[in-house]
Amino acid sequence: EHSPGLSAQVDWKEEMALVSSEGELFKFNIFLYVLPYSKLKYMTLTFDRSQDTLFSCLHDAFLHTGGIPTEIWFDNMKTV
Template sequence: MAVYKFIVKKGYKGKYSTIVAFINKHKNIEIKKATARFETTLGLQAQVDWKENLTIVSKPGEIFKGNIFLMVLGYSRIIYVQLTTDKE
């Protein structure tokens, strides 16, 4: 609906159903492109992410500071997560 309203303001005179059909057709194609998996052989690759200086507040209001290490193995997609209070 947002796309339809936007292009109507730009002068589009067609039907809403035409826009819905067009978007649904192209959305499915784009989703397939975005979710293509990159396969690797066993032991070849891992993705590592590091987030530091996080502040987490619990429901009672306690403040926790720390870091998160995350590694995803490329072949098996096994995820390893480690919460740390230091950077060593």
């Protein structure tokens, strides 16, 4: 059971890759932030998983969702 505003869950889908039609390889990560009560999601692409990038992604997620939850649960993130 989840309460409104109580928690958020954060995960990075790491080491994703796409190949262009010209054969150029693009590597990236997907930052995913979810509010479990409302199922509201914020997702963005990143090219690294540094602490600065994490803080920037969290800031953008807070703006997108309209606030900061009491708890944030991170899934296996060395950056944290």
